[in-house]
Amino acid sequence: MKQQIEGSQAVAHAVALCRPEVMACYPISPQTHIVETLSRKVKAGEIGNCQFLNVESEFGALSVLIGASAMGARTYTATTSQGLLFMAEALYNAAGLGLPIVMTIANRAVGAPINIWNDHSDSMAMRDAGWLQLFAEDNQEAVDLHIQAFRLAEELSCPVMVCMDGYILTHAFEAVDLPVQEQVDAFLPPFEPVQVLDPQDPVSIGAMVGPEAFAEVRYLAHHKHVQALEAIPRISQEFQEIFQRTSGGLLKQYHTDEAETLLLALGSVNGTIKDAVDDLRAEGWPVGAIQLCSFRPFPSQVLRHAVHNAKRIIVIEKDLAVGRGGIVSSEVKLALQGLPTLVDTVIAGLGGRAISKAAVIDTVKAACLEGLEEPHFLDLNWEAINQELTRQAEQRRSGPTPENLLREMGLSGGKIV
Amino acid sequence: MSYQRVKFYQTGTFTVGNRLLGEDDRTVQGRNDRTNSLNSGHRACQGCGEALGARYALDAVMRATHNQLVAVNATGCLEVFSSPYPESAWQIPWLHSLFGNAPAVASGVAAAIRAKGKTAIRVVAQGGDGATVDIGFGCLSGMFERNDDVLYICYDNEAYMNTGVQRSGSTPARAWTNTTQAVGPEPGNPMGVGKNLPRIAMAHGIPYVATASVADLHDLETKVTKAMSVRGARYIHIHVPCPLGWKSDPAQTIKVARLAVESGLFPLFEAEWGVVTDRTPIRKQVPVEQYLALQGRFKHLFNPRDEQALEVMQAMADRNIHLYDLLATEPALES
Numbered sequence: 001m002k003q004q005i006e007g008s009q010a011v012a013h014a015v016a017l018c019r020p021e022v023m024a025c026y027p028i029s030p031q032t033h034i035v036e037t038l039s040r041k042v043k044a045g046e047i048g049n050c051q052f053l054n055v056e057s058e059f060g061a062l063s064v065l066i067g068a069s070a071m072g073a074r075t076y077t078a079t080t081s082q083g084l085l086f087m088a089e090a091l092y093n094a095a096g097l098g099l100p101i102v103m104t105i106a107n108r109a110v111g112a113p114i115n116i117w118n119d120h121s122d123s124m125a126m127r128d129a130g131w132l133q134l135f136a137e138d139n140q141e142a143v144d145l146h147i148q149a150f151r152l153a154e155e156l157s158c159p160v161m162v163c164m165d166g167y168i169l170t171h172a173f174e175a176v177d178l179p180v181q182e183q184v185d186a187f188l189p190p191f192e193p194v195q196v197l198d199p200q201d202p203v204s205i206g207a208m209v210g211p212e213a214f215a216e217v218r219y220l221a222h223h224k225h226v227q228a229l230e231a232i233p234r235i236s237q238e239f240q241e242i243f244q245r246t247s248g249g250l251l252k253q254y255h256t257d258e259a260e261t262l263l264l265a266l267g268s269v270n271g272t273i274k275d276a277v278d279d280l281r282a283e284g285w286p287v288g289a290i291q292l293c294s295f296r297p298f299p300s301q302v303l304r305h306a307v308h309n310a311k312r313i314i315v316i317e318k319d320l321a322v323g324r325g326g327i328v329s330s331e332v333k334l335a336l337q338g339l340p341t342l343v344d345t346v347i348a349g350l351g352g353r354a355i356s357k358a359a360v361i362d363t364v365k366a367a368c369l370e371g372l373e374e375p376h377f378l379d380l381n382w383e384a385i386n387q388e389l390t391r392q393a394e395q396r397r398s399g400p401t402p403e404n405l406l407r408e409m410g411l412s413g414g415k416i417v
Numbered sequence: 418m419s420y421q422r423v424k425f426y427q428t429g430t431f432t433v434g435n436r437l438l439g440e441d442d443r444t445v446q447g448r449n450d451r452t453n454s455l456n457s458g459h460r461a462c463q464g465c466g467e468a469l470g471a472r473y474a475l476d477a478v479m480r481a482t483h484n485q486l487v488a489v490n491a492t493g494c495l496e497v498f499s500s501p502y503p504e505s506a507w508q509i510p511w512l513h514s515l516f517g518n519a520p521a522v523a524s525g526v527a528a529a530i531r532a533k534g535k536t537a538i539r540v541v542a543q544g545g546d547g548a549t550v551d552i553g554f555g556c557l558s559g560m561f562e563r564n565d566d567v568l569y570i571c572y573d574n575e576a577y578m579n580t581g582v583q584r585s586g587s588t589p590a591r592a593w594t595n596t597t598q599a600v601g602p603e604p605g606n607p608m609g610v611g612k613n614l615p616r617i618a619m620a621h622g623i624p625y626v627a628t629a630s631v632a633d634l635h636d637l638e639t640k641v642t643k644a645m646s647v648r649g650a651r652y653i654h655i656h657v658p659c660p661l662g663w664k665s666d667p668a669q670t671i672k673v674a675r676l677a678v679e680s681g682l683f684p685l686f687e688a689e690w691g692v693v694t695d696r697t698p699i700r701k702q703v704p705v706e707q708y709l710a711l712q713g714r715f716k717h718l719f720n721p722r723d724e725q726a727l728e729v730m731q732a733m734a735d736r737n738i739h740l741y742d743l744l745a746t747e748p749a750l751e752s
Binding site: 021022024050053054055057060061063064065069070071072075089197198199202203204205207210213 | 532
């Protein structure tokens, strides 16, 4: 039944229907509404015998889930930004141990400077930790991906991050078709672990592995992601059969047939991009879009097929590999190796800066008519940047850069001076 | 299991010999049905106090839980010497995750046990002093304050031995380590630093805290057994000499541990809900010098003699004896 509901509440509803057994949480914006809601549901006895632990850090939260998952429990947490990076060691550990933990990432920028608004710097920083990473376009997809994530994680014995844009999705109220328990039960069987701590059948988990077997263990972790390339679309298809709607998959295409220029992005900006595509097409530009849902595993073959004969693909990404440029575009270039398609990198939306439809349209036109420098930063205030660069060149003790920039922009404490 | 003859060599110690005790009071380790949770064949050094302590502690837990035990291990010597594939020495379900998260992982195991209603299964987390007082301290404090049903055992050998003997927050005053070298005007670890984790554990108001030593293995087993009779967060801090890091004779591990206790430097006590409830009295206090002189890590205190340092360390031992009433002959403290 469709309901007007906040994204976080909707996700909490979906997670609860998945019958988690242990959740451990640590507050960080913008994921807090999800775990607040789940804590209430647990305390009210709405999620069976589920245990909810308020822990001392994000590192502690994921560590609790590592223990609980190894004990055979279905586990869940949510985090973002600094919290995700504080978990980093445990992220690699959970994946290395093959524990099917599901975690929401309410995507947010990583400081310094401290910034609580949306971009993808956090999950991109952890892209090689061994977790599957699925990105939701809207709150309906966020809900649906969580249900699929438990299925995927437990089938492969591999942890999954469901990434949804902080605030833009987590705090947005929109109509969501909320699943019911019977549907979720029909889709998601009880958790059958491949390894479990059992006094009747004792095993050692997490033992030291030397050079004689480490590479093989790592290959098998990679192999799980290769298997996920098949499992993700299959599970998405099975989801559709039960829930009567399409969600997830490796990627989605929007007017890619006969398109000469494609836009590619992850997450909620795809809504804006599709509107931009509509407008551009109305003006006669042969444009299309690809929404990448699975970033890990990266669907190279499917992407090559989707790009087909396009001349140019413009990757709009909310992250920055400092010193290199685009993270997503680098992956796209690698996937398209050997094809004549040009790949542009557009760094946009960092720290919550809005990506407008007009800016997307202008960027597409500029790319097609004049080409873009590599990487291209969308909507930078060059005047402020150049003033700061001049200041730094003129004096050694130029002071803290973010504060200088705010002053140069005439902003102080968020107010115009 | 075939019958194994039990021998007792340690005359002159508190180990009076099982033969003189009633059936119920005999050591777990002296029984034919002991579980060998940490089995033989592992790669610990000769004279390793930690291996000894872990073996006694876990077998006692196994007996107390009717073999319904899951163990979580922090990174460190114990994890490394016991586990390389394919030679795991663990006869129990055993999980190693990271260096700094063993208490949280154990909290997760305990939560899963609750969620699944399998509360006959109990969980023990264990780590060295680095994992406990330093890198895992935040997770440990969290586990304590939530009163999760976990027994955490710290095997304290007073430095990072697995990485080659570096200082930890549990390294004693003036001890040599590779990061507190015996050079300069105040050789070794500085005076007046370090943490007393049993007292910090007590400050969390958890149901049970105890210190133990491999010098008194019967006492160690008794405390572990008592800890398992209680639900909630429990903490046992076991003093385990490390011949490698302490530069002591591997054949003298028990003797060194005993002198730490008998000098008063490592007091043996129990506390419940934050209050000291019992202590093991010292029959005859020995000067700290006897303890220090057996260890190469304190060699610089004797060549030439550093009277001031020795006096301060004697004062530390005397303070413990006063604080825990260790010389009194009464069996228990007045509360």
